[in-house]
Each structure stands twice: as structure tokens, then as C-alpha cells.
Amino acid sequence: MAKVVGDIAVNIERCKGCEVCVGVCPQQVIGMSVEVNGKGYHYAGPVNDKCTGCENCALVCPDGCITVYRMKVEVEQ
Amino acid sequence: MEKTINKEQIRKPENLVYRRTPLLVDVPLSYCPGCGHGTAHRMIMEVIEEMGIQQDTIGIAPVGCSVLAYDFLDIDMQQAAHGRAPALATAIKRLWPDKFVFTYQGDGDLAAIGTAETIHACNRGEHFTMIFVNNGIYGMTGGQMAPTTLPHMRSSTSPYGRDVEIMGFPLKMTELITHLPGTYYVTRQSVHTPANVRKTKKAIRKAFENQKLKKGISFVEIVSNCNSGWKMNAVQANKWMEENMFPFYPLGDLKVDGQIVEKK
Amino acid sequence: MGELRLMKGNEAIAEAAIRAGCDGYFGYPITPQSEILEYLMAEKPYEKTGMVVLQAESEVASINMVYGGAGAGKMVMTTSSSPGVSLMQEGISYIAGAELPALLVNINRGGPGLGTIQPSQADYWQSTKGGGHGDYHLLVLAPASVQEMSDFVKLGFDLAFKYRNPVIIHSDGAIGQMMEKVVLFDPIPRRTDDEIKKQCPWATVGKTPDRKRSIITSLELDPGKQEQVNLRLQAKYRKMEAEEVRYEEIACDDAEYIFVAFGTSARICQKSIELARAKGYKVGLFRPITLYPFPVNPLRELSTKIKGILVVEMNAGQMIEDVKLAVSCSLKVEHYGRFGGIIPTPEEVTENLISKVIGG
Missing domain, CATH: 3.40.50.920 (Rossmann fold)
Structure with a gap:
């Protein structure tokens, strides 16, 4: 059967650490970094592999820093 | 057994499903972290990209937080004096009737200093699109009371909360212009959740498509946050907006295809 | 050569605007210049040359309509009288700051305040020394006859586009209201869209892939750059002083x-x-x-x-x-x-x- 897997790429230097993306992720994929970027913000990023590429985070990101990928994969039963 | 899929396999061009539209200039936005302006900008530019009208679109952003919008939107733009965007748009649309013309205005701009220009452009039935970002406060100048500031809401010029007996009532400009014969489409949306962002984009698309019909103003209010002005973080501000702004400024269509939407 | 007519000064301005190939007039009634808007509305140039004529909700709106239209490369104008021109000053400063061509007309009446509807020349300082905020100049033409009311509309547009600077016809209620014979110049066709794009590459007419976006603004937050803007404006004014004295x-x-x-x-x-x-x-x-x-x-x-x-x-x-x-x-x-x-x-x-x- 097919399964959807996804991933996000965050433009770390553009992220302002607002955390709006964190709460809208249905898979709780996104967390905030311990380190800060060049502007001093803790930036968002995936903390696990549960992303389904639903685009929720990218839609609400005010700075448009999130790129979303999604692919179907066949999984063996 | 599941095959192990690594990130390199997923992050391939053919799997790309969402990226920042290239119609947004590749520079950092000047807005505060979590501010809805960025999302509103992106939705407008996605609509322009999808309609393929970059070379036929002229935007006008007057004074306010979005005064530098022309730095971010890769289209021809004019910067207007505070409140005057609808006057500029009126002339541009009449002089270039086949171009897509829109204004992008805040609540202080559209509902206070530009009240006359707003109402008269709507009442004349100009054929452009107005995007109205309402965050209930003057953001750029540091959080002063706006015409849309809620009763009891604190701002730097209503530090004990807006006392309507002294400071007057908040102005529901969107409801007001709904009843003018020159408006064709009036809606109120937000950009704080994925579902709302999708609805806002649909509304903006409709507002731009309507320009082809030449039947009057299409007006999209976006109720938005101002975490800096509201003295909250972005997540708190979005929650506060849902709890306080939406009851006073309810989301949804007010007028569609020239017909007022009756409230149930 | 030309058409001889007996006209009011105000009517001559309106007729000259149509003949000059003006794209848009935006105005608000005020004595003693309302005949300009009345004449245009009666003539309906929008049916003949395609010129837009619009009665705005205020002088504030009309000058900002001019600002918008000028930024979009069009040949636009407004007219008013003293109190109305005072209302326009913010917009005029923006037009000067954004370096846009536009034609303004002030049919002076007596002030200060609401003053009187009778003729005056009391807005000389306002027209010549700035009027609005910031270091800028309008190019100021002072007609002394109905003939010059007509001629200076065409001259005014030419100078406005030559310098990308607002030009004001500084007249008064006497010349606006009096009738004289005037030889009207032959009509000039309005520029085509392509001609506008060629003449005004800076205008907001829609960004094509072959050029950077056009931005009309008078804003520059960096003081170093804003000083450069001012120096460029001053150089333009020195050029006008050298070449445009009449x-x-x-x-x-x-x-x-x-x-x-x-x-x-x-x-x-x-x-x-x-x-x-x-x-x-x-x-x-x-x-x-x-x-x-x-x-x-x-x-x-x-x-x-x-x-x-x-x-x-x-x-x-x-x-x-x-x-x-x-x-x-x-x-x-x-x-x-x-x-x-x-x-x-x-x-x-x-x-x-x-x-x-x-x-x-």
C-alpha cells in the first residue's frame, strides 16, 4: 500500500522564531532550535520524521520560510 | 517492513509542493515576528502568480507598517500618502482600465485618516480591489489607538483601555461599506490558521477576478494580529484575536456578487 | 492656424487640456474656477479623446488622484482655488518628492482662511516657495491673458514631463472669469499606451520580465540616501533656473x-x-x-x-x-x-x- 511522507526545509536565517507554525502541525513535527540564527532568533525545524507534507506550517509562516516536499512511497505489508 | 526514506529522497524538485512564491522579492520582510502582514502579502502574490497577471498589476500601499510593501512585492507599486490609496487607485484604474489595481491598507489608514477616500471609492463603484488589514491598532507608530481598537482594549493612547464614552466607538468600516451600492464583494477573513489562510487566498482570488467584471469594489478585510502592539507573543496574540477580535469583527462574507449576505 | 474663440479664462484652460492630449482631469468645485470642471463635464472628452474627467470628493482626493495617475505615466491635472490648493499641499509635496509630471492650476482668490471669492495674488509665496513640506519647487507659470491660460496648459505639460516635476499655473479670479478672444492650438492626440511606456519607463504600468519593477515613492528612510534625493532635486531646480526663465x-x-x-x-x-x-x-x-x-x-x-x-x-x-x-x-x-x-x-x-x- 501507499503512504505519504513529507519533509520541510526551513530558511533558518529568515525565520523569526514566532512559533506560529509549531501549533498548526498535526504531527507535532516542528520544534524550536536551542541555537539562534544570525538575527538572534530561535528558529523552527523538524524534530522527527512524522511529516506528511500537509503544508499547514508553510501556509501560516508569515515570513514564507518553509518549503514543503511530499512523496508517495509503497510500503511492504 | 517500511523502507527507510531519507530526507534527500524526499527533498527532490518533483516532490516540491509548497515554496515561497518568487513574486515575493527575496529579502527579509520588515514585519515583527508572527505578524500577519507577511502571510497576507504572500497570499496576494500567490494569487497574482496563479492568475499570471504580474505584468498587469499595480499595487498601492500607503503609510503604515506596510509602507515598504513595494520592497517585498515584485510588481509595479506606488506609495501613497496616509489614507489616500483609494484616490490613487481610482485614477490608475480609470486611466488603465484593463490593469489589475489593488490597495493594501491598514485600519488607521483606511478607517480613520482615509475614511472619505475609502467611502467614496466604494460608493462610486470603482473597479479595483481593496485589501484591508485590521489589527485594531496603529502598529508602525508604536501601538496607538486605532478607529478599530476594541472597547476596553489597551493601547499607548488608551493606556487604561478604550473608554467609549471618551474615545468613541470602534468603527466597523467593512459593515459600513457593505451597504454602499458601489461594492460588489465584501468579505472578512484572517490568516492565522491554515484553513483561514486558504479561505483568504480564495477571497483575494475572487476579489481580483471580479475586476474583470467591472462591477465595483471588491473588498477583503483581513483581521490580523499585532503582537508588538498588543504586547503578546504571536501565538498568544492569535488566541487573543480569536477570543476578542472575532466576536466583534466576525469572519465571513458580507456581500457576494453584489448581494448582501443575510446573517442567520 | 488655430481656432479663434471668445472664452472665459477658465474655459480656455479646460479646452486647452482636451486639445493638449490630457489623459485625466480630477477636480473639486470651488469658486472662482468651477467653470473648468463644468466645461469638461459638458464637453464629455471621455467620448471624444478618451480623457478621463472625474469630480472627486475633495481637493485632498483630487490631488492624490493626480499623484496616482502621474505615477502611472499619464498626463493628468487638477485645478482649484486658494483654500482648495491649501488642502492639496501634502499631495503636491508627494508629487514633487516622487518626481512626477503633473499640471496644477490655482485661480487665486483673496484670503486668508475662507477669505473672499474675488481675485487675488496672495498665494505667490505658496506657489513659489514650496507650499507643502520639504525642500521642493513647483515650476510656476503666471498667465496675464486668456490666451496664455490656453497656451500655458500645453507649455505646462511639456515642462512637467521635461523635468518630471509638477507645474502650477498661478492665475487669479479676474483672468479666470474674464472673456477674451483666444486662438486655440490644434488638438494633439493623446499618447498611445506604447508611447507612454516608451516615454515613461519609470511609470507603474505593469512589470514586464525585461525590467525591474517601477516604484513610485517619496520615502527614503536612510538619511544619506534622502540627502542624495534632495541634492538631485536641487540640481533639477538649478537647471530650471538656468533654462526656463520667462x-x-x-x-x-x-x-x-x-x-x-x-x-x-x-x-x-x-x-x-x-x-x-x-x-x-x-x-x-x-x-x-x-x-x-x-x-x-x-x-x-x-x-x-x-x-x-x-x-x-x-x-x-x-x-x-x-x-x-x-x-x-x-x-x-x-x-x-x-x-x-x-x-x-x-x-x-x-x-x-x-x-x-x-x-x-
Whole structure:
């Protein structure tokens, strides 16, 4: 059967650490970094592999820093 | 057994499903972290990209937080004096009737200093699109009371909360212009959740498509946050907006295809 | 060559706008210039040349409509009278700051405040010294006849586009309301869209892939860059001062005394010259046609050949400052003015020349 897997790429230097993306992720994929970027913000990023590429985070990101990928994969039963 | 899929396999061009539209200039936005302006900008530019009208679109952003919008939107733009965007748009649309013309205005701009220009452009039935970002406060100048500031809401010029007996009532400009014969489409949306962002984009698309019909103003209010002005973080501000702004400024269509939407 | 008509000054402006190929007029009624909007609405140029005519909700709106239209490369104008022009000042400053071509008309009436609807020249300072905020200049044309009301519309648009700078026709209620014969210039077709795009590559007409986006703004937050903007504007004003000075000398060849006057006052002075010469005084008239740039050098040159100047204005003494600066106070410069809507008679002007300058 097919399964959807996804991933996000965050433009770390553009992220302002607002955390709006964190709460809208249905898979709780996104967390905030311990380190800060060049502007001093803790930036968002995936903390696990549960992303389904639903685009929720990218839609609400005010700075448009999130790129979303999604692919179907066949999984063996 | 599941095959192990690594990130390199997923992050391939053919799997790309969402990226920042290239119609947004590749520079950092000047807005505060979590501010809805960025999302509103992106939705407008996605609509322009999808309609393929970059070379036929002229935007006008007057004074306010979005005064530098022309730095971010890769289209021809004019910067207007505070409140005057609808006057500029009126002339541009009449002089270039086949171009897509829109204004992008805040609540202080559209509902206070530009009240006359707003109402008269709507009442004349100009054929452009107005995007109205309402965050209930003057953001750029540091959080002063706006015409849309809620009763009891604190701002730097209503530090004990807006006392309507002294400071007057908040102005529901969107409801007001709904009843003018020159408006064709009036809606109120937000950009704080994925579902709302999708609805806002649909509304903006409709507002731009309507320009082809030449039947009057299409007006999209976006109720938005101002975490800096509201003295909250972005997540708190979005929650506060849902709890306080939406009851006073309810989301949804007010007028569609020239017909007022009756409230149930 | 041209069409001869008997017209009001205000009507001549309206007709000239249509003939000049103007793309858009945006205005608001105010006495004594409402005939301009009335004439345009009656003529319906939108059905003939495609020119847009719109009655705005205020002068604030009309000047900002002009700002928008000018930014989009169109040939646009507005007209008003003194209180209305005061309302427009913010927009005028933006147009000057964004360096856009536009034609403005001020049919002066007496002030200050609501003042009177009668003619005046009391907005000289407002027109020539800025009016709105910031360091800027309008190019100021002062017609003295209905013929010039017509001619200066075309000249004004030409200069506005040449310098990408707003031009104002500074006239008054007398010239706006009086009827004279006027030879109208032949109609010029409005520019096509392609011609506009070629002439105005800076205009907001829609970004094509082959160019950067056009941005119309007067905002520059970096003070270093804003100073550069100001220096560029100042260089433009110096060029105007070098190349665009216009004036007229009447009976100056043998003159010992001259009037310096513009617009309606200059017309009155022409009669005053006859009265003075009948009494044996050699009197001439120097009429600035561009109030900015002021004809400094021609007046200075003339001043070396004469004994005294009477500046005649329908105000309390505004242009006299520019006259004194031009002649470096090297000879007697006196002022005679009536204001509040009073037009001086040729007799009182002559009497004042004799009493204040010649006999004084």
C-alpha cells in the first residue's frame, strides 16, 4: 500500500522564531532550535520524521520560510 | 517492513509542493515576528502568480507598517500618502482600465485618516480591489489607538483601555461599506490558521477576478494580529484575536456578487 | 492656424487640456474656477479623446488622484482655488518628492482662511516657495491673458514631463472669469499606451520580465540616501533656473522707472504706463511669466538702466522680496498692493508710482 511522507526545509536565517507554525502541525513535527540564527532568533525545524507534507506550517509562516516536499512511497505489508 | 526514506529522497524538485512564491522579492520582510502582514502579502502574490497577471498589476500601499510593501512585492507599486490609496487607485484604474489595481491598507489608514477616500471609492463603484488589514491598532507608530481598537482594549493612547464614552466607538468600516451600492464583494477573513489562510487566498482570488467584471469594489478585510502592539507573543496574540477580535469583527462574507449576505 | 474663440479664462484652460492630449482631469468645485470642471463635464472628452474627467470628493482626493495617475505615466491635472490648493499641499509635496509630471492650476482668490471669492495674488509665496513640506519647487507659470491660460496648459505639460516635476499655473479670479478672444492650438492626440511606456519607463504600468519593477515613492528612510534625493532635486531646480526663465518687457527701452507685476496686475500696469507717459514720465513694465524660476538676471540687468521700481501685486507684498533680492537693493523698490479681492485701478497705480518712487 501507499503512504505519504513529507519533509520541510526551513530558511533558518529568515525565520523569526514566532512559533506560529509549531501549533498548526498535526504531527507535532516542528520544534524550536536551542541555537539562534544570525538575527538572534530561535528558529523552527523538524524534530522527527512524522511529516506528511500537509503544508499547514508553510501556509501560516508569515515570513514564507518553509518549503514543503511530499512523496508517495509503497510500503511492504 | 517500511523502507527507510531519507530526507534527500524526499527533498527532490518533483516532490516540491509548497515554496515561497518568487513574486515575493527575496529579502527579509520588515514585519515583527508572527505578524500577519507577511502571510497576507504572500497570499496576494500567490494569487497574482496563479492568475499570471504580474505584468498587469499595480499595487498601492500607503503609510503604515506596510509602507515598504513595494520592497517585498515584485510588481509595479506606488506609495501613497496616509489614507489616500483609494484616490490613487481610482485614477490608475480609470486611466488603465484593463490593469489589475489593488490597495493594501491598514485600519488607521483606511478607517480613520482615509475614511472619505475609502467611502467614496466604494460608493462610486470603482473597479479595483481593496485589501484591508485590521489589527485594531496603529502598529508602525508604536501601538496607538486605532478607529478599530476594541472597547476596553489597551493601547499607548488608551493606556487604561478604550473608554467609549471618551474615545468613541470602534468603527466597523467593512459593515459600513457593505451597504454602499458601489461594492460588489465584501468579505472578512484572517490568516492565522491554515484553513483561514486558504479561505483568504480564495477571497483575494475572487476579489481580483471580479475586476474583470467591472462591477465595483471588491473588498477583503483581513483581521490580523499585532503582537508588538498588543504586547503578546504571536501565538498568544492569535488566541487573543480569536477570543476578542472575532466576536466583534466576525469572519465571513458580507456581500457576494453584489448581494448582501443575510446573517442567520 | 488655430481656432479663434471668445472664452472665459477658465474655459480656455479646460479646452486647452482636451486639445493638449490630457489623459485625466480630477477636480473639486470651488469658486472662482468651477467653470473648468463644468466645461469638461459638458464637453464629455471621455467620448471624444478618451480623457478621463472625474469630480472627486475633495481637493485632498483630487490631488492624490493626480499623484496616482502621474505615477502611472499619464498626463493628468487638477485645478482649484486658494483654500482648495491649501488642502492639496501634502499631495503636491508627494508629487514633487516622487518626481512626477503633473499640471496644477490655482485661480487665486483673496484670503486668508475662507477669505473672499474675488481675485487675488496672495498665494505667490505658496506657489513659489514650496507650499507643502520639504525642500521642493513647483515650476510656476503666471498667465496675464486668456490666451496664455490656453497656451500655458500645453507649455505646462511639456515642462512637467521635461523635468518630471509638477507645474502650477498661478492665475487669479479676474483672468479666470474674464472673456477674451483666444486662438486655440490644434488638438494633439493623446499618447498611445506604447508611447507612454516608451516615454515613461519609470511609470507603474505593469512589470514586464525585461525590467525591474517601477516604484513610485517619496520615502527614503536612510538619511544619506534622502540627502542624495534632495541634492538631485536641487540640481533639477538649478537647471530650471538656468533654462526656463520667462518674462516680458513692455516699454522698457527708454524707461526710467518700471513696474514689476505679473498676471492681472501686469495688465493693469500696461494702462498705468500710458497714464504715466501722458504725464511725461518714462515708465515701463517688467512682467515675470515664470514666477519660479524668477527672472533674476534679466531684472538685475534692467535695474542698472533705471532709477526705481514699483512692484504692483494684489497682495500685501510677496513678490517684492524676490524683486529686492534680484536687484540686491541697489535702487529704490517700493510696493503697491490691494488685497482681499480688490483690484487696483490704473490711476491709483500711476499715482503710487509717482508718489512712492518718482517723487519720493
